[in-house]
Amino acid sequence: MKSERTKGEVLLEIRDLKIEGQSDDVWHEIVKGVGLTLRRGEVLGLIGESGAGKSTIGLAAMGFARPGCRITGGSIVFDGMDLRKASEEERRALRGSRIAYVAQSAAASFNPAHRIIDQTVETAVGHDVRPRNEAEADAKDLYTRLKLPNPATIGNRYPHQVSGGQLQRAMTAMAMSCRPDLIIFDEPTTALDVTTQVDVLAAMRDIVEQFNTAAIYITHDLAVVAQMAHRIMVLRHGKLVEEAPTREMLTQPKEAYTKTLWAVRSLAMPERTAKDVVLRIHDVDATYGGVIKVLENVTVQVPRGRTVAVVGESGSGKSTLARVITGLLPPKKGEVYFNGKPLPRALKDRDKETLRRVQMIYQSADTALNPRQRVRDVIGRPLEFYLGLKGQERDRKVVELLEQIELSEDLIDRFPGELSGGQKQRICIARALAADPELIICDEVTSALDQIVQEGILKLLLKLQKETNVSYLFITHDIATVRAIADEIVVMYQGRVVQQGLKTEVLSPPHPAYTELLLSSVPQMDPDWLTHLLEKRAAAKAKVKA
Known part of the structure; x- marks a missing residue:
């Protein structure tokens, strides 16, 4: 049974966390002594560039290290239980029921052979939180809260029959089905368009507040974290750069790296001329x-x-x-x-x-x-197929493409599972350029x-x-x-x-109505932006009804 949720009570405490990752049979430290405290009802934002250790720390909060990684130091105490000392059976009992995880890629997280509703209720039924019929009714309620179309029937579809954004919201519903004490959101709105993102952010924020749930919100979008987080931790190269309440962090960042993150959010590019x-x-x-x-x-x-x-x-x-x-x-x-x-x-x-x-x-x-292909083969295949390059000539071109996308040639023999999300996407770009x-x-x-x-x-x-x-x-x-x-x-x-x-x-301006809706839905680096936008929309709807 879950303990009583007393708002403000410390739920998660991580001290001096150290995690190593393996590359070419050599272990390297990727999280270097990071600590955090999370209270019930609090949302902590983790931000930083790709490879900073955000997702690795989020998974460690569940007592979990992904393949190729290992937790080598520190303590992870969840509601009085040290997850490093707990048995695997005890940790597994927590995951899904008391600690839930919403991954970045919903498409890679759902089983394509099972209907969405079956996967949504699986954890709640498996952990005896509620019987199947009640779990299905609750899932449909969560679909409604998360603004999924046709919430009464969308669960009957298979994952490939809905859009990426809809699947991401279905995964959020799946994580919330057990009303966990802690939810780890790992880029949960990455796949959503701006108008849908507004609705989903509002729904997630409402549910977190309603059930006094603590959350770790991992993102690279500063405007999004401003709407969700009470506090922000900035990470780089596996270390804490700085930490502060959200409003203070947004208006008075202290470290040069944080100021750089804030500055690169606006990016102007030159205009070009067309030919044919x-x-x-x-x-x-x-x-x-x-x-x-x-x-x-x-x-x-x-x-x-x-x-x-x-x-x-x-x-x-x-x-x-x-x-x-x-x-x-x-x-x-x-x-x-x-x-x-x-x-x-x-x-x-x-x-x-x-x-x-x-x-x-x-x-x-x-x-x-392909998780079983090394980087040299992923990029080298189109070089060989389209351009006829082989052997050393092919490998030289692979290294050249890695340099173009600003990755080290040291990655050439890694598998996708040994790369960060950003590195994986850049490999996809290199494959297309090849x-x-x-x-x-x-x-x-x-x-x-x-x-x-x-x-x-x-x-x-x-x-x-x-x-x-x-x-x-x-x-x-x-x-x-x-x-x-x-x-x-x-x-x-x-x-x-x-x-x-x-x-x-x-x-x-002036914009057609739908373009105006898109532009008005772009998150701003103001913690009150989402609240004000929702109030504005509610007032507009009330005016229409009147």
């Missing part, structure tokens, strides 16, 4: 199963050497558009032209040269990389990266564009990224294009 059109999508309709229409009358152009950003909320058709372009989902109507010539509709009908010219970088690096393409479709490629790494990746993509004249179709829900990298913007809603044009035009 490399990709033209003309009047495209697309359906799933020949019945469910997901794209309708979509017309989009991508000029050579320029970046077109496609924005819209989860389920608006952004990723489906990418599937049409790549031939994974042949259009029901309309044509896709590349360099003025119609692209074969289906992937199987495209020759090797056509495939080489259009590459894609996927949203979830966890599911896009084919020397003319067009790269970037599907949320920076969503899993912290601000500093995002800045480096965006600058890298722009540098490569300048050097090679490559074009980007950049699918994203992050308006800050759109401002940074886009030349032109396409706004989508429910499978249709509702606005498009130059970035300066689309982002300048």
